[in-house]
């Protein structure tokens with residue numbers, strides 16, 4: 518279920534001090550199961566030895582178009598044709614200029630010209646070089662041709678100055694790659710709205726009613742939605758997680774804010790997955806100033822019900838998925854929620870069971886559909902749970918299976 522497993526990635530490395538970070542990227546991609554073909558410019562080889570990449574990828578590194586060790590000298594488009602995606606990281610001003618011109622005098626240029634796969638360009642250079650109109654024009658040219666321009670980030674540059682020109686972090690490069698590879702997934706062209714995290718219901722400016730949800734389950738569903746090619750919106754209650762590259766985050770705090778955002782986003786969505794832990798009760802009144810103890814020995818809050826958000830989402834050709842986090846009679850309690858909430862599918866889990874629940878990276882979920890059919894999933898990562906749920910969503914929507922092995926479309 519790893520989106521990079523068995524995929525071919527062509528990694529073009531050009532000459533910047535950020536080359537050492539490309540080693541980390543290559544290593545990460547290999548760990549995720551990708552086959553990585555590294556192509557280096559002469560300048561890149563001044564910074565990092567090809568042997569470093571060869572050791573990390575367990576494959577020969579392409580050093581020139583006429584390199585007798587490389588298949589590129591026999592078939593100059595071999596890597597271009599095999600690649601599911603091409604990543605240029607770091608991409609220097611020089612390499613970007615050459616790509617904009619369509620030059621093919623090195624393995625990176627030739628591969629980019631010949632490939633039909635998505636190309637992700639990760640610039641890295643001095644801020645002035647990046648801001649220069651020549652570079653800006655070249656970047657725009659590449660973007661207009663459908664290349665993904667990922668970065669650069671702002672921060673400390675090799676010169677010691679602060680500015681825009683840093684290569685983006687490995688995790689972000691992997692995120693862009695997953696976004697590109699997912700484009701032909703089973704949910705391509707579909708919109709998925711995922712709610713995540715626990716809502717906070719304010720009592721006064723310092724106190725709130727909250728719950729133990731971390732948002733991990735919802736974010737894992739969003740990651741899976743990106744990998745399947747969906748336009749993905751996370752309606753996120755406060756949390757500390759990094760959203761997947763490509764997801765749009767609508768930040769909310771309370772159940773009422775979450776309702777407004779979910780209803781607005783669901784109007785043109787194909788599926789809504791409510792993974793958020795929504796407060797059932799909210800203080801009837803929120804104090805504008807901090808409440809004082811005032812010598813009282815007890816205190817009671819007047820609470821009112823929050824709206825049932827998923828119940829308010831109209832079905833109209835849209836698939837509705839809920840979660841039931843239970844501690845007792847898990848399946849029976851989950852089943853009872855399907856009809857009143859108008860769900861197509863509910864993911865029931867015992868939050869007290871080992872390998873389940875809040876903060877954990879794994880979950881043990883049972884899926885129950887409207888017809889009462891039960892599918893018990895063993896303990897698996899929350900990401901895998903997300904994939905399983907979205908596979909069911911795709912089949913309920915009548916989506917064709919992913920075209921992972923089909924001929925890639927032109928950019």
Ligand code: C5P
Nearest residue numbers: 791792793795823824825826827839840
């Ligand atoms: O809290 P409950 O067990 O009813 O939650 C079941 C499902 O309903 C979950 O998917 C949850 O996100 C959703 N829910 C909601 N609005 C609420 C409470 C729960 O949409 N006010």
